Amino acid sequence: MTRGAGKTKGMSPKMVAFRASWTSIWTLIKLQFKAGVKMPRGKSKARTIVKLGLIAGIAIAAIVGFSFVYGMLADQFIKHGLSHAFLVFSFVIFHTIETCFMLPMLIRTLDINNDREMLLRWPVSPKQIFISKIIVAYLNELIFTACLLLPILIAFGTAVGMNFGYYLFVPFIIVLAPFFPFFLASLVMYPVQRVVNFLRSRQMLTTFIYFGLLIGMVIGYMQVINGTLFALLDNAGLERMLLSKQGGIRFVSQVFGVQWLFAKVFNEGIVWSIMGLIAVIGISLVFLAVGIVVAGRNYYKTYMDERTMLSALKKKAPYKRSKPLFATIRKDCLNIFRSSNYTFQFLLLVVLTPLLVYFCNRVAMVAAFQTFQQYNAKLAEDLIFGASLFVIMILMPVSSSFAASAITREGHNIYHTKLIPVSFRKQIAIKAGIVFFPVLVAVAVAIAMISLPYKPSNLSDMIMKVPVTDAIYIFGLAISLVIGYICLGMYLDIRKPLCNQIGGGELVKSTAHVNLIMGAGLGVGALLGIVSMFGGLFETMAGVMEMGGLVKFIFKIGTYDRLIYLPLSCTFALVSFLLLFLHGPKRYYRMEQ
Amino acid sequence: MAILKVQHLFKHYNGAKYISARDINFEVKEGEIFGFLGVNGAGKSTSIKCITGIIPFTSGKIEICGFDNKKDPYNAKKCFGFVPDNHAVYDKLTGSEYVNYIADLYGVEENVRKERFEMLCAKFKIGHAVNNQIMSYSHGMKQKISIIGALIHMPKLWILDEPMVGLDPQSIFEVKEYMKEYAKKGNSVFFSSHNLDTVQVMCDRAVIVHGGIVIADIDLHEYRRTGKDLEKEFMELTRQAGELQNQMRKEINDEEAELAKKVGKHRASRATVKKIDKMVHDLIEKTKDAPCVNTFAIDLAKSKGTVQVKAEYTSK
Numbered sequence: 001m002t003r004g005a006g007k008t009k010g011m012s013p014k015m016v017a018f019r020a021s022w023t024s025i026w027t028l029i030k031l032q033f034k035a036g037v038k039m040p041r042g043k044s045k046a047r048t049i050v051k052l053g054l055i056a057g058i059a060i061a062a063i064v065g066f067s068f069v070y071g072m073l074a075d076q077f078i079k080h081g082l083s084h085a086f087l088v089f090s091f092v093i094f095h096t097i098e099t100c101f102m103l104p105m106l107i108r109t110l111d112i113n114n115d116r117e118m119l120l121r122w123p124v125s126p127k128q129i130f131i132s133k134i135i136v137a138y139l140n141e142l143i144f145t146a147c148l149l150l151p152i153l154i155a156f157g158t159a160v161g162m163n164f165g166y167y168l169f170v171p172f173i174i175v176l177a178p179f180f181p182f183f184l185a186s187l188v189m190y191p192v193q194r195v196v197n198f199l200r201s202r203q204m205l206t207t208f209i210y211f212g213l214l215i216g217m218v219i220g221y222m223q224v225i226n227g228t229l230f231a232l233l234d235n236a237g238l239e240r241m242l243l244s245k246q247g248g249i250r251f252v253s254q255v256f257g258v259q260w261l262f263a264k265v266f267n268e269g270i271v272w273s274i275m276g277l278i279a280v281i282g283i284s285l286v287f288l289a290v291g292i293v294v295a296g297r298n299y300y301k302t303y304m305d306e307r308t309m310l311s312a313l314k315k316k317a318p319y320k321r322s323k324p325l326f327a328t329i330r331k332d333c334l335n336i337f338r339s340s341n342y343t344f345q346f347l348l349l350v351v352l353t354p355l356l357v358y359f360c361n362r363v364a365m366v367a368a369f370q371t372f373q374q375y376n377a378k379l380a381e382d383l384i385f386g387a388s389l390f391v392i393m394i395l396m397p398v399s400s401s402f403a404a405s406a407i408t409r410e411g412h413n414i415y416h417t418k419l420i421p422v423s424f425r426k427q428i429a430i431k432a433g434i435v436f437f438p439v440l441v442a443v444a445v446a447i448a449m450i451s452l453p454y455k456p457s458n459l460s461d462m463i464m465k466v467p468v469t470d471a472i473y474i475f476g477l478a479i480s481l482v483i484g485y486i487c488l489g490m491y492l493d494i495r496k497p498l499c500n501q502i503g504g505g506e507l508v509k510s511t512a513h514v515n516l517i518m519g520a521g522l523g524v525g526a527l528l529g530i531v532s533m534f535g536g537l538f539e540t541m542a543g544v545m546e547m548g549g550l551v552k553f554i555f556k557i558g559t560y561d562r563l564i565y566l567p568l569s570c571t572f573a574l575v576s577f578l579l580l581f582l583h584g585p586k587r588y589y590r591m592e593q
Numbered sequence: 594m595a596i597l598k599v600q601h602l603f604k605h606y607n608g609a610k611y612i613s614a615r616d617i618n619f620e621v622k623e624g625e626i627f628g629f630l631g632v633n634g635a636g637k638s639t640s641i642k643c644i645t646g647i648i649p650f651t652s653g654k655i656e657i658c659g660f661d662n663k664k665d666p667y668n669a670k671k672c673f674g675f676v677p678d679n680h681a682v683y684d685k686l687t688g689s690e691y692v693n694y695i696a697d698l699y700g701v702e703e704n705v706r707k708e709r710f711e712m713l714c715a716k717f718k719i720g721h722a723v724n725n726q727i728m729s730y731s732h733g734m735k736q737k738i739s740i741i742g743a744l745i746h747m748p749k750l751w752i753l754d755e756p757m758v759g760l761d762p763q764s765i766f767e768v769k770e771y772m773k774e775y776a777k778k779g780n781s782v783f784f785s786s787h788n789l790d791t792v793q794v795m796c797d798r799a800v801i802v803h804g805g806i807v808i809a810d811i812d813l814h815e816y817r818r819t820g821k822d823l824e825k826e827f828m829e830l831t832r833q834a835g836e837l838q839n840q841m842r843k844e845i846n847d848e849e850a851e852l853a854k855k856v857g858k859h860r861a862s863r864a865t866v867k868k869i870d871k872m873v874h875d876l877i878e879k880t881k882d883a884p885c886v887n888t889f890a891i892d893l894a895k896s897k898g899t900v901q902v903k904a905e906y907t908s909k
Contacts, residue, residue, distance in 0.1 A: 315687050315689075315690070315724055315726075316687075316689060316724045318693075319693065319703045319704075319706055319707040319710070320693075320703060321696075321697060321700075321701075321702065321703050321706075322697045323697070324697055324698045324700070326697075327693075327694050327697030327698060328694075328698070330694070331683065331686065331694050334683075334685055334686055334690070335683060335685045335686075338685040338686075338726075339685060411681075412679055412681035413681050413682070413683055415642075415645075415647045415675075415677055415681060416681070416683070418645070418646055418647045418648075419645055419646065419647065419670060419675055420670065420695075420698050421667050421668075421670040421671050421698060421699065422698060423667070589649055590649050591648075592606055592607060592648050592649075
């Protein structure tokens with residue numbers, strides 16, 4: 001008698017099949033979590049517990065610390081009538097980070113390429129795989145949203161003085177925040193995947209389409225945010241709205257796209273709130289059901305397309321001699337740009353950086369203009385400086401982190417790099433350079449954009465521009481940090497390449513080094529960005545503000561940030577560079593993968 | 594002249610429980626097809642990886658065309674072409690792009706590479722697919738493009754690790770024929786395989802590795818002349834070596850075995866050294882009549898710079 005057979009006794013065959021199906025789905029979910037989440041392990045059970053406790057402690061401390069700092073900042077802003085501008089910044093930042101992280105994650109999780117092993121090894125159906133993947137993807141997104149949004153919502157609620165009802169709705173906001181975009185993405189995933197398969201070997205076309213779509217989406221998205229802001233800010237009484245409980249919640253809900261639900265909740269009473277909630281869940285379930293049907297019908301076709309369209313690329317290489325250095329650069333570039341996956345990861349933020357800098361600056365300008373009801377050139381400069389620095393600092397580690405999988409991505413071909421008569425130092429320099437130069441161009445374009453005077457069409461007489469010295473400072477800071485991230489990431493990867501490959505030989509998951517560089521970079525970026533942004537701002541408004549304690553200290557640092565950060569970032573870059581180029585080749589030789 | 598010289602190769606992977614290569618010694622001469630044999634886990638792949646520079650080795654010396662592959666890796670690497678057993682080639686490139694890339698690395702002139710590429714493509718019958726992306730290739734086709742890549746600069750030493758896996762009979766025949774042709778030109782072929790029949794027919798000489806040491810250096814011309822069966826000898830030699838090594842392991846008491854494992858931390862006692870000496874002597878006595886075994890070496894308890902009991906004997 002098989003395990004669990006007793007539990008199905010007396011059930012109808014349909015129920016037994018249903019139960020078995022959910023058992024498979026549950027197994028697949030566990031499998032994906034096991035494959036995706038590497039639990040830290042110590043040499044003994046006690047050490048493992050200590051390690052886990054330490055990680056949990058750090059995470060909680062980070063969240064509490066973030067909430068505390070955010071709450072203090074929110075307090076200051078609300079006290080001085082800048083609450084709306086502050087909240088706008090908070091949500092723009094949240095959405096920027098969410099878009100940057102969740103979009104690739106969603107694509108990766110739902111990508112059919114990852115299913116090969118599951119499909120070939122186990123007796124599971126496409127529908128089961130789809131359901132399990134969608135649950136895993138949703139849970140991932142939920143965790144991410146909760147970690148980021150919970151501190152913001154709680155701190156904001158505390159600062160504004162929301163009542164118990166607000167906190168009761170916070171979990172709903174978090175659960176619902178990823179609902180619509182998520183299920184919509186899952187619905188269109190397989191049809192889109194078929195198009196992607198068709199385009200897979202048409203590399204240039206694919207890349208253009210990808211980025212065209214992406215830029216379109218970002219512009220559309222930012223326009224919506226911008227439009228919402230204009231609408232909100234133009235409706236007089238924003239201050240009142242923000243500082244009142246209902247208004248605050250409506251504002252929060254506006255930004256999350258489920259505003260109608262919350263509007264109903266607070267305007268129409270409990271019946272509407274329940275109906276609204278049912279409607280949201282119902283629509284999401286319809287999306288899910290349609291998604292499952294679409295997945296079931298398209299899965300094998302999509303899967304087979306993926307297999308049969310691989311041979312489409314044909315290209316005759318000329319018998320033309322190149323120097324080993326250029327040949328290696330060419331090979332590395334082809335390896336990246338002939339993979340839509342790598343191209344996307346590699347160029348995503350490089351393409352987006354100038355765009356996001358522009359849009360975030362616009363948002364900042366709108367908020368400032370509406371706050372002061374008049375144009376202030378110095379304040380505008382401070383805002384553009386702070387917002388640009390912040391966005392660049394946040395985005396650079398994500399772009400640079402591609403270097404942290406440069407060796408791992410070689411996979412089985414790692415032996416090639418050891419065999420060829422090209423020094424390890426040269427190979428390392430090539431890989432680092434390939435990541436560095438596009439990021440350099442992206443930063444340069446973004447900096448050029450904010451250095452040239454520009455008048456946005458619907459912002460009357462405002463000029464978006466920072467002084468040349470500020471632009472040079474941002475450029476120096478960003479580039480030195482980029483050099484540091486790239487060199488450190490590559491060095492870590494050389495020390496311990498993970499060579500984690502699935503199916504077609506492409507690395508589909510980011511490595512621990514990538515996450516480390518990204519996480520550390522985001523932390524440093526957020527700190528530098530916030531201090532620089534608000535430091536400059538408060539310096540301009542000196543005399544108006546009443547500051548004390550830690551806030552005063554932080555903003556005082558902000559006043560002298562250039563003297564502190566630039567030397568620090570240059571030192572970091574130099575140390576990482578020396579580590580990579582002096583110690584890296586020896587490590588490369590000792591690598592035993 | 595020796596194209597490849599491996600002396601006292603010792604390799605212990607970081608954190609590994611066992612030593613992979615204890616004392617590997619052999620030479621590959623000019624114009625020779627050299628077989629490299631051993632059971633799984635004998636230390637074959639480790640030795641090949643050390644020779645090609647894929648992994649570093651703990652101690653010993655490897656010379657390729659007279660260049661020390663630790664001190665002068667650049668020149669040593671220029672002297673050989675390597676065909677790995679895992680068909681790993683850059684999937685995103687087309688066959689011709691891959692071979693051109695390798696040719697660029699080794700500085701092969703345009704007209705020379707064109708001539709060689711076309712010749713090799715015709716020989717291995719892959720001309721129809723060379724402009725396709727490698728990801729669309731079968732295992733056999735990947736192996737063929739890997740072979741062409743290894744030969745495009747016509748190295749003095751051609752190293753093949755299980756090259757026949759995945760190849761069709763026609764291609765296996767072509768590879769074997771080309772190996773002979775290549776060696777006749779004065780180049781050397783280092784051929785690692787589990788296919789003993791092929792080794793017996795193809796090779797001039799072969800060594801058998803077992804437990805990280807070379808247990809036999811065999812003249813295959815002699816085998817072919819006398820009609821001896823390499824497979825039978827291989828089975829017998831590896832069985833004997835295995836038994837003896839196991840027996841010796843048992844005889845060394847647990848404490849001393851533990852000491853030997855703790856590389857570089859403890860010294861073995863005089864009694865253990867004497868025990869090992871006696872066992873080596875017994876081993877030689879037992880195997881001294883083994884036919885065509887030129888060298889017999891055993892080093893049981895060697896560990897990084899501490900216990901070094903080693904004996905090399907030449908049979909009659």
